[in-house]
Amino acid sequence: MAGSRFAKIAWLLVAAWVVLYAPMAFEYMSRFLFHGPALWDHVYSGVVGDRQALGLGSIHDVQSPRYQQNLAVMVMHTTVSATAILLAVFQLSARSRRRIVIHRWLGRVQVVCVIVGMLAAMVFLVSVRPSGTFDGAAFNIQLFGLALGTLLGTLLGWVAIRRQQMATHRILMTYAFALLCTAPFLRLGYLVFGLVWPHSTQEVSNLAGAGIEAFLAPTAAVLAARYVAPPRSAVHPVRHLAPAMVNASWVAGIGGAVLLGWLYAAHFSGADRVTVCWAVTALVALTTSARAAGTASSEPARHDWITYRTSVLLGIPLTVVLWGVFGVAFGAVPGFYGALLTGPAISISLGLLLIAASRWRRASQPTDEAMSGVGTALSHG
Numbered sequence: 404m405a406g407s408r409f410a411k412i413a414w415l416l417v418a419a420w421v422v423l424y425a426p427m428a429f430e431y432m433s434r435f436l437f438h439g440p441a442l443w444d445h446v447y448s449g450v451v452g453d454r455q456a457l458g459l460g461s462i463h464d465v466q467s468p469r470y471q472q473n474l475a476v477m478v479m480h481t482t483v484s485a486t487a488i489l490l491a492v493f494q495l496s497a498r499s500r501r502r503i504v505i506h507r508w509l510g511r512v513q514v515v516c517v518i519v520g521m522l523a524a525m526v527f528l529v530s531v532r533p534s535g536t537f538d539g540a541a542f543n544i545q546l547f548g549l550a551l552g553t554l555l556g557t558l559l560g561w562v563a564i565r566r567q568q569m570a571t572h573r574i575l576m577t578y579a580f581a582l583l584c585t586a587p588f589l590r591l592g593y594l595v596f597g598l599v600w601p602h603s604t605q606e607v608s609n610l611a612g613a614g615i616e617a618f619l620a621p622t623a624a625v626l627a628a629r630y631v632a633p634p635r636s637a638v639h640p641v642r643h644l645a646p647a648m649v650n651a652s653w654v655a656g657i658g659g660a661v662l663l664g665w666l667y668a669a670h671f672s673g674a675d676r677v678t679v680c681w682a683v684t685a686l687v688a689l690t691t692s693a694r695a696a697g698t699a700s701s702e703p704a705r706h707d708w709i710t711y712r713t714s715v716l717l718g719i720p721l722t723v724v725l726w727g728v729f730g731v732a733f734g735a736v737p738g739f740y741g742a743l744l745t746g747p748a749i750s751i752s753l754g755l756l757l758i759a760a761s762r763w764r765r766a767s768q769p770t771d772e773a774m775s776g777v778g779t780a781l782s783h784g
């Protein structure tokens with residue numbers, strides 16, 4: 404009961420910030436076309452001051468020439484992605500599912516918007532290359548992964564509903580929404596970090612926020628999965644992780660953390676803010692999921708939490724491996740931050756896929772929605 408009240412409040416807060424931010428993103432590029440109102444610039448500089456929001460080292464300062472050179476692509480990206488995220492807020496609301504024909508049509512528009520918005524982002528990333536992306540290779544790698552993840556989540560979510568897999572459809576569409584939300588919440592992070600670290604730069608706020616989001620975005624999707632497709636529909640115990648793998652993940656996670664710390668000490672002098680924020684988020688994710696697994700009210704719920712905790716643990720050695728790979732391509736320091744920004748996100752996303760697969764019903768089994776009549780209408784769209 405308390406859990407569902409918390410979920411409702413969290414959803415309202417997320418939806419409110421998305422609805423507030425989306426118009427600012429929609430018109431962000433208008434300043435290059437007709438001296439538009441620059442709403443976000445005003446909000447950002449109003450909260451943290453002109454130096455950090457618009458001065459040397461800010462996105463406004465560093466990226467303006469690149470946005471001008473790639474204006475058509477970036478106008479496409481910002482307007483269409485802002486539309487996609489607004490549509491997603493409506494689509495995920497209970498109200499939209501009561502109007503199934505509208506839900507179906509807006510769903511199609513949303514899929515097209517996501518495809519166009521993410522392809523535009525990828526075109527920009529390829530055209531400016533890692534060195535022309537804000538914060539360099541590390542952010543370029545994360546944004547590319549985000550674009551792919553958002554595209555895949557949306558397309559697989561669409562395939563799921565075509566196959567009448569309502570629970571999996573909901574989980575995947577919520578995942579795509581969580582990834583889209585990294586944009587408004589990264590900007591919220593700029594405001595918070597700008598206030599907490601007044602002498603810092605947007606480059607640091609951006610990397611710190613992106614490092615935290617590498618955990619939080621897929622984690623939000625895991626949490627949402629527990630409400631949008633509760634584990635009573637978990638019908639494939641065989642897809643749960645084997646106990647040996649769960650135990651091995653502790654060894655891999657702790658071993659990975661020690662190795663990561665040792666390699667970090669060899670390459671950096673003293674702890675930096677981005678790495679500290681990342682490590683604290685990892686610890687919070689681990690301790691809360693271990694507690695949730697221990698106090699889960701049902702066996703399927705316990706399995707969900709164990710899957711999540713295992714994915715967080717395995718994200719640490721994966722980060723070490725990715726550092727090795729990105730280090731060869733981009734150098735040790737950008738490679739390290741690139742690994743921080745992607746390792747946990749990939750691993751937790753795979754954990755979520757496992758949770759989604761556990762809700763996949765065999766064709767012969769009646770779905771919850773077929774019983775209620777809602778899913779049948781949707782899936783025949």
Ligand code: HEM
Pocket residue numbers: 424425427428429431462466480481484485488521524525527528535536537546547549550553582583584585586587
């Ligand atoms: C989740 C997938 C997304 C990806 C992969 C992505 C990718 C990108 C890329 C590559 C840039 C240019 C970065 C640079 O300057 O180096 C960018 C900027 C931007 N994106 Fe996205 N984006 C995503 C979601 C969104 C969404 C949902 C919105 C709108 C709500 C949005 C709004 C913007 C805006 C306004 C900018 C301009 C720069 C700024 O505001 O800081 N993006 N995005």
